[in-house]
Amino acid sequence: MRLASRLAELTPYLFADLNARAAAARERGADVISLAAGDPDLPPLPHVLEALIAAAGDPAQHRYPPYDGLSELREAIARHYRRRYDVRLDPRREVLVLIGAKEGFAHAAHAILEPGSAALVPDPGYPAYASQVQLAGGVVRPLPLDPGRGWLADWGATDPRMARMVFLNYPSNPTGAVCQLADLADAVAFCREHHLALVHDLAYGEITFDGREAPSVLQVPGATEVAVEIVSFSKTYRMAGMRVxxxxxxxxxxxxMRVLKSHSDTGQFRAIQRAAVAALEGPQGHLAGDRAIYQARRDRVVARLVELGLQPDLPGGTLYVWAKLPAGLSGRDYASMALERAAVLVTPGEAYGPSGKPYIRLSLTVPDERLDEALDRLFRPS
Ligand SMILES: Cc1ncc(COP(=O)(O)O)c(C=O)c1O
Incomplete structure (x- = not known):
């Protein structure tokens, strides 16, 4: 069998290597604590679970779903945008249900890019943007985020030639930065001026700390002319496994994107879409509690990393701490040592783009006792 060469460009070797070493260490009996994934450890919300189970018990919910998602869910999303952001959406034309946010990056890239055209991708940024650009035949052009300015893009120094689209993500994985509405307005203005599509990923829209509020790009007047926003239920409603x-x-x-989806899948299980409706329309009380849990973990991680001589950012949101290593040490070196010496898996910053080389990312999605144990095991880099 001959596999397509495009596969070889994906999955960075570095990631696969660390995961394989972590698996081997576990097989040898090591108690490896993974601070690598952003997979919420908090249990499903009872009313969401009830809606899922009730719908799963109804034979009618096992038929194929409509291509663009259940109208009840599209309407619930439109109501949510109205309530939460004061943004009006037409649930028939301006809302499409996805099998998780990640799917959306693939369809957006395929809908916009021609072979050889470019996409501006945050550096550092969530790796799925760049891989989907590559799979769509596009050219990845790093969009440098400035650590000195809260990890915002410097639009004045950004080259839009040959570009057709921009990916953006605030609250930002991996940096934890939360931007202001004015920053999203700058992005919209840049995209409007250069005829680019803007895909804003709001996966961590509700995971914010110290009373911060994360804006939606659609709050920028006229944004709908150039922008879409990608919504995820994974983090906000602890629904990562349900994929919606x-x-x-x-x-x-x-x-x-609806056309592309209709050629590649037939939508998400109706019962999961009903669970998503319950999530949006049900009580939102867990949000304050979840933020408090993640914020307390953030504070413990940041304090410990400072003690160890690293330079962590104090994230304004998300489920991660992004920390700079002392000069001369790469994230890859430290991640490798952390696995060998402490049986703790952290992500090397390089996985998020070339500028991430001197950083590591630690995730806040492990229970408190395990997080404390991991922090105790970590050591001062040398
Ligand atoms: C920035 C960002 N966007 C999207 C996702 C994936 O969201 P979903 O689970 O809805 O596919 C993640 C997951 O970690 C993420 O970090």
């Missing part, structure tokens, strides 16, 4: 999200905004791009 949405794309909202620019009706032309939403329609193109």
């Amino acid at each position: 999200g949405a794309v909202v905004g620019n009706p032309e791009l939403v329609a193109a």
Whole structure:
């Protein structure tokens, strides 16, 4: 069998290597604590689970779902945008249900890019943007985020030639930065001026700390002309395994993504979509509690890393701490030593783009006792 060469460009060797070493260490009996994944450890919300179970017990819910998602869910998403952001969406033209946010990056890239055209991708940023650009035949052009300015993009120094789209993500994985509405307005203005599509990933929209509020790009007046926003239920509603999200905004791009989806899948299980409706329309009280739990973990991680001589950012949101290592040491070196000497798996910053080389990312999604144990085991880099 001959596999397509495009596969070889994906999955960085570095990631696969660390995961394989962690698996081998576990097989040898090591108690490896993974601070690598952003997979919420908090249990499912009871009302969401009840809605899922009730719908799963109804034979009618086992038929194929509509391609663009259940109308009840599209309407619930539109109501949510109205309540939460004061943004009006047409649930028929401006909302499309996805099988998780990640799926949306693939369809957006395929809907917009031609072979050889470029996409601006945050550096550092969530790796799925770059891989989907590559799979769509596009060229990945790093969009440098400035650590000195709260990890914002410097639009004045950004080259839009040959580009067709921009990916953006605030609250930001891996940096934890939360931006202001004015920063999203700058992104919209840049995209409007250069005729680019803007795909804003709001996966961590509700995971914010110290009373911060994360804006939606669609709150920028006129944003719908150039932008879509990708919504995820994974982190906000502890539904990572259920795989449900949405794309909202620019009706032309939403329609193109609907066409692509209709050729590649037939939508998410109706029962999961009903669980998503329950999540949006049910009590939102868990949000304050979840933020408090993650914020307390953030504080413990940051304090310990400072003690160890690293330079962590104090994240304004997300489920991660992004920490710079002392000069001369790469994230890859430290991640390798952390696994060998402490049986703790952290992510090397390089996985998020070239600028991430001197960083590591630690996830806040392990129970408190395990997190404390991991922090006790970590050591001062030398
Ligand atoms: C920035 C970002 N966007 C999207 C996702 C994936 O979201 P979903 O589970 O809805 O596919 C993640 C997951 O870690 C993420 O970090």
